[in-house]
Amino acid sequence: VLGYVRFETVRTLRNPGFLFLVTVVPVALYLIGARGVDEDDQIGGIPSSVWYLASATTIGAIGAAISGSGARLAAERASGWARQLRVTPLTERSWLVGRTLASLLVVLPVILVVGLLAVTVGDVRLDAAQWMTFTVIVVLGSIPIALIGLIVGLAFRAESAQAAQAVAFVLLAWVVPSRSRSSPLRP
């Protein structure tokens, strides 16, 4: 499993453009949401800037986890790479674990970039334990979303997987509890 995870991880890191793109949406959401909020303004018992940190990061994690697996897997199936993998000693469960871990790797830059933005622009101050808990929850909580991305990659052909992935992202982001339901994507 570790060899397969390493292989997938290196493949993802070789595409810095993709890593940049998955951080654009949460960065934009944070900047739009936290813009001009009052320091004393609170939502759900926490300062607004902290609320928007959690919201923008989770929406970014949803997009990253889905796009880290879905369309690429469909393209691999089309190219025959997935079939090649099946004739290796890699078991089904090892494949699942390896693909999921590799998809989760893409979530880390989102947490890092939005976190840096929250500290520098939003003046968010959290202790180390809170940062650690938040990071662990967002990464582990993204597992089912990465799995949905894998299902999209397995169920759709390469041509339609990209669109299916976008639909899945919009649906998952739409149900995220927001401060105002007027806009489903509002963090």
Added chain:
Amino acid sequence: LRTIVQVAPSYHLTVLARQALGADGDPTNALIALVVITIVIAAATLVIYRRTA
């Protein structure tokens, strides 16, 4: 709509993330829901993987 929200992992993920940063509420239900949803989706993924072999 309520059912859709309850089976959506993104809903529970967001609730847990906010509570990790100090938001009001009990994280137990969201945590249990997320674990159950993960197990079900993982099983479904394996089934689909076998069928696409």
